[in-house]
Amino acid sequence: MHLDHSHDGPRAVSADARRPDGSRRALRIGLGGPVGSGKTATVAALCRALREELSLAVVTNDIYTREDADFLLREAVLPPERIAAVETGACPHTAIRDDISANLEAVEDLEDEVGPLDLILVESGGDNLTATFSKGLVDAQIFVIDVAGGDDIPRKGGPGVTTADLLVVNKTDLAPYVGSDLARMAADAKAQRAELPVVLQSLRSESGVREVAAWVRARLAAWTA
Amino acid sequence: MSRAALLVLADGRFPAGGHAHSGGAEAAVKAGRITGAASLETFCRGRLHTAGLVAASLAAAAVLGADPAELDAAADARTPSPALRVAARKLGRQLTRAARATWPSDELDALARRFPKGAHQPVVLGLVARAAALEPVDAAHCAAYESVSGPASATVRLLSLDPFDATGVLARLAPDVDRVADQAVEAARRAIDEGVDALPAGSAPLLEIGAEAHAAWAVRLFAS
Numbered sequence: 001m002h003l004d005h006s007h008d009g010p011r012a013v014s015a016d017a018r019r020p021d022g023s024r025r026a027l028r029i030g031l032g033g034p035v036g037s038g039k040t041a042t043v044a045a046l047c048r049a050l051r052e053e054l055s056l057a058v059v060t061n062d063i064y065t066r067e068d069a070d071f072l073l074r075e076a077v078l079p080p081e082r083i084a085a086v087e088t089g090a091c092p093h094t095a096i097r098d099d100i101s102a103n104l105e106a107v108e109d110l111e112d113e114v115g116p117l118d119l120i121l122v123e124s125g126g127d128n129l130t131a132t133f134s135k136g137l138v139d140a141q142i143f144v145i146d147v148a149g150g151d152d153i154p155r156k157g158g159p160g161v162t163t164a165d166l167l168v169v170n171k172t173d174l175a176p177y178v179g180s181d182l183a184r185m186a187a188d189a190k191a192q193r194a195e196l197p198v199v200l201q202s203l204r205s206e207s208g209v210r211e212v213a214a215w216v217r218a219r220l221a222a223w224t225a
Numbered sequence: 226m227s228r229a230a231l232l233v234l235a236d237g238r239f240p241a242g243g244h245a246h247s248g249g250a251e252a253a254v255k256a257g258r259i260t261g262a263a264s265l266e267t268f269c270r271g272r273l274h275t276a277g278l279v280a281a282s283l284a285a286a287a288v289l290g291a292d293p294a295e296l297d298a299a300a301d302a303r304t305p306s307p308a309l310r311v312a313a314r315k316l317g318r319q320l321t322r323a324a325r326a327t328w329p330s331d332e333l334d335a336l337a338r339r340f341p342k343g344a345h346q347p348v349v350l351g352l353v354a355r356a357a358a359l360e361p362v363d364a365a366h367c368a369a370y371e372s373v374s375g376p377a378s379a380t381v382r383l384l385s386l387d388p389f390d391a392t393g394v395l396a397r398l399a400p401d402v403d404r405v406a407d408q409a410v411e412a413a414r415r416a417i418d419e420g421v422d423a424l425p426a427g428s429a430p431l432l433e434i435g436a437e438a439h440a441a442w443a444v445r446l447f448a449s
Contacts, residue, residue, distance in 0.1 A: 064445060064446050065445075087245055087445075087448035088245055089245030089247070089447045089448060090382045090446040091382075094244050094245075095245065098240060098244075099241070099242060099244055101240060101242045102242050102245060102319060104322065105318060
């Protein structure tokens with residue numbers, strides 16, 4: 001009935017930078033990567049590093065529980081009203097890429113209820129090397145792998161490793177114990193990603209999440225510029 | 226009508242959140258009521274003729290121009306389980322979002338303003354069908370088919386059921402889906418004349434009870 005109707009109303013989708021009231025929405029950064037690579041630990045560390053300077057919130061996409069959301073609540077990295085859990089029907093990659101409606105609702109509800117927000121971290125449930133976020137959901141994505149998952153992962157590539165805006169190789173402190181060659185991982189990642197940045201980190205080290213937090217700050221500066 | 230528009234709307238990949246819901250199949254699998262293709266078919270037939278018929282009638286009535294707020298209240302009255310009401314509104318909100326981007330319409334904008342947290346999904350489905358220039362029977366078919374396709378695809382994941390068997394179930398149910406869609410349109414036309422109380426009120430108590438139990442589980446794959 002309105003097939004040829006030129007539509008002037010507010011956009012219904014939410015990749016646009018402005019909220020219905022005209023204010024700028026929060027920057028949204030997605031974190032994906034295989035199970036156990038340290039996505040939730042990185043989110044928790046980022047919250048601790050940034051919560052004093054930024055208004056931030058987190059959306060988790062657990063596979064079959066509220067485990068990740070509960071971890072963040074237990075660790076008290078943010079007040080509970082700033083953490084939302086999305087249920088994904090056994091397919092976390094669907095909820096961040098093919099059908100993002102539930103995640104969009106979660107980020108919008110967070111902005112409505114605890115906003116204004118500067119930053120929303122959207123964490124995917126641990127999935128596979130092909131999981132990437134839709135551009136309709138996030139503005140930038142971080143892919144987190146770890147040295148214990150095999151030092152051939154950067155060489156094998158895949159959409160997450162190759163195209164993520166930031167690749168994090170986590171748990172570098174474990175490299176000597178699992179026989180992973182950090183230099184090789186860094187060189188393979190460089191070969192796969194050309195100019196896209198790579199951070200090797202150990203959250204147990206003194207510098208912890210510092211480099212990733214700096215990358216997030218730079219993204220936010222570009223977003224609000 | 227555009228037959229292709231119907232295919233777009235009925236496509237299981239239409240990004241409106243359905244993939245995260247099992248239509249009661251997860252609770253039924255856990256309770257041992259769905260164990261394979263045969264019991265999946267029985268489950269789906271029951272759901273089709275109860276919740277499916279109600280959803281199809283609401284959707285058809287919305288296409289015919291019944292007041293969405295009245296239909297939404299009628300859907301509430303036909304959904305005893307609070308967990309199922311929450312699920313239906315969530316899905317309705319997600320469908321509203323997807324449809325406003327795909328078939329922009331003043332009616333969908335008005336619906337989003339009236340129900341910022343979502344109206345019942347079948348009511349939204351009917352308004353989406355209107356926006357896509359589809360007929361009442363098209364919306365009824367979508368609702369009736371969704372009432373069985375959701376549990377079938379969820380069961381493939383839950384039981385590692387052979388996907389060919391699950392699809393065979395849907396094919397065998399197709400004549401029933403057609404009949405339910407026709408009944409729904411008839412009921413919707415009656416409701417336009419007599420009010421929403423004329424809509425069917427079929428109910429499957431185990432779906433309602435199962436949904437309440439499921440909502441309280443700590444570990445589950447599907448949202449409902």
